[in-house]
Amino acid sequence: MNLEDRNFPPLSSKELDVYSWQLPVPGHGEEGQRKLKGASVLISRVGGLGSVVALELAAAGVGRLILAHGGDVKPSDLNRQLLMTDASLGKPRIETVEQRLRDLNPRLEFHCVGENINQGNVQELVGEADIVVDCAPLFEERLLLNQEAQRQKKPMVEAAMYELQAQLTTFIPGQTPCLACLTPIKPPAWKRRFPVFGAVSGSVGCMAAMEAIKVITGMGEPLLGRFLTYDLRDMSFTTLKIQPNPDCSVCGVSSGSE
């Protein structure tokens, strides 16, 4: 991700105070915090995964959050979608999300869209972002977002959960595999409704936020070419080495991408 040529905005005295517990983190400092302030992150859906990603990125001080999520708050959202509230049942999810995040960090800029990623909005929304975090429940949305992120050469953090398990990786166009290298087609067995605890989506949501922070600031080592999978049932964690598929229809040699 090329943020190097930008003039990052200065930090106010209030911001220096708000972020004072993370500024001393080795590899971060004021320079890293200014990078966060100058960055835009698109989060595709702010449900079980994305709400925690959004909370953590808002708390960390990412300057501009672009959030896309359709529909109204339902009772079945409340076990994991931590930005939703019982009082917001029946109201548009995106309105509740925006209000909760503004309450947490009013210094940020928000572009909140009350619809999911689709063919009509994906180009514009990805175009506004420096990095994308994929938190959608449907592979149609995930593969569409991946295709556009690859086309616009934007990094994409890929997070997913199921039951007590979760997985995470980060795609950088031209450097790593993309989602279509791993999942070339919509998996026929994947069902829209699946079993999960909110603590599972929350765990991988926090880690996905950290991946985005690392890519933006240059701190640490994101999961590039590495695929983390874990099961909180027995607390087993495994990291696999993954590689681009030369025949990938999105990023492979035969796709025409560079």
Add this chain to the structure above:
Amino acid sequence: MKLKLEWMSQLRVAAGQARQSVECEEGTRLEQALRLALEQLPPDRAGALSALLLDGGALSPSLLIAVDEVQVPMGTDPSLSDGATLVLMAPIAGG
């Protein structure tokens, strides 16, 4: 030789276990090892797992398979070594 299998995501639920050992002959290839693993399971478990693993009789292109923590390139059927650990997962999304 002996192989260790780790089922992940929906495969773990379908198999009813996280890990499985498979005894097989030296030089056994990946697909054959998986068929041996299925034969060891109760029929209902093997059926549920086959539905996720196979697509038209071949391994589904959506599976992520790793041998000793390194992804197996799609469409390949490598020969396995004694003590190898296979990790298999079906794609998950979340939301």
